[in-house]
Amino acid sequence: CGDLVNQPDFDGNHVVIIDGAYGGQARDISGVTTAGVVTPASNFGGVILASTTFAILPIRTTPAEVAALTALVVALIADIEGAIGIFxxxxxxxxxxxxxxxxxxxxxxxxxxxxxxxxxxxxxxxxxxxxxxxxxxxxxxxxxxxxxxxxxxxxxxxxxxxxxxxxxxxxxxxxxxxxxxxxxxxxxxxxxxxxxxxxxxxx
CATH class of the missing domain: 2.60.120.1330 (Jelly Rolls)
Structure with missing residues (x-):
């Protein structure tokens, strides 16, 4: 995955296997990718061989989405609690x-x-x-x-x-x-x- 070294960090996005025995399987990315390594949040169906084609999709992972939404809700509650005019x-x-x-x-x-x-x-x-x-x-x-x-x-x-x-x-x-x-x-x-x-x- 040497091409990833010069790319933005894709941690929190989706990696999809394009070909090979596990083509079509997708996992959340859980870890920094700028070192040329893609770490799935959970294992694929088996070993992904060298030269396997994969794609990284700009989709937030479910855990990441939950975390982001949780942060938004916490911030919203803090705003409401400190809001002027709301009893x-x-x-x-x-x-x-x-x-x-x-x-x-x-x-x-x-x-x-x-x-x-x-x-x-x-x-x-x-x-x-x-x-x-x-x-x-x-x-x-x-x-x-x-x-x-x-x-x-x-x-x-x-x-x-x-x-x-x-x-x-x-x-x-x-x-x-x-x-x-x-x-x-x-x-x-x-x-x-x-x-x-x-x-x-x-x-």
Whole structure:
């Protein structure tokens, strides 16, 4: 195969036997060919004699195609994961937060260069008896985290599993920073339990 020395490397292409006992058989090339040697990925039907005519076809081998496609898929996944504007769903987050005199976070989403969407949230407070547990929503207003709405849980409505719509009149929340807190009018504490789901994207 001395002619191969001055040719491009055909590793990953197809070699087809043209004549002889094994004419018509084809194998993937697995190895550099510029040294004048063609190494098949698997054996032919027998020994290929000297002076046997063969052809090299510019066809990627099946293993090579799979490897190439795998690399493309991996690159595509990396692009998608880092893509701007595509929200990636996160695992649902359960919570059990004690509401007391000091405000406590139900959620506070504020990673740099990240935008969030809270798709659902439900919470329930134990009976605060004669006290009030206030749920407060904070969003960025003119780039400053600001309380934009609140909702009071009392002895009259504590039995309800409250949703975003119940508390704030919104089906979901969206923004670069989102915070929901609970705070009681007495030491308590009053357990507030629930779960929320959200997605996030790079910005």
């Amino acid at each position: 990636h769903e996160q695992a649902a987050v359960p919570f059990n937060v004690p509401a007391a005199l000091a405000a406590a976070d139900i959620l506070h989403l504020d990673d740099a260069d990240t935008r969030y969407i809270v798709r659902s949230l439900r919470l329930k407070c134990i009976d605060p008896v004669g006290e009030t547990v206030t749920v407060r929503l904070y969003e960025l207003v003119n780039n400053v985290l600001t309380e934009v709405d609140s909702f009071a849980i009392t002895n009259a409505n504590f039995a309800t599993y409250h949703s975003l719509m119940d508390m704030f009149g919104l089906p979901h929340l969206a923004g670069d920073e989102l915070q929901i807190t609970v705070q009681a009018t007495a030491v308590g504490p009053y357990a507030v339990t629930g779960q929320y789901s959200h997605g996030k994207t790079n910005v």
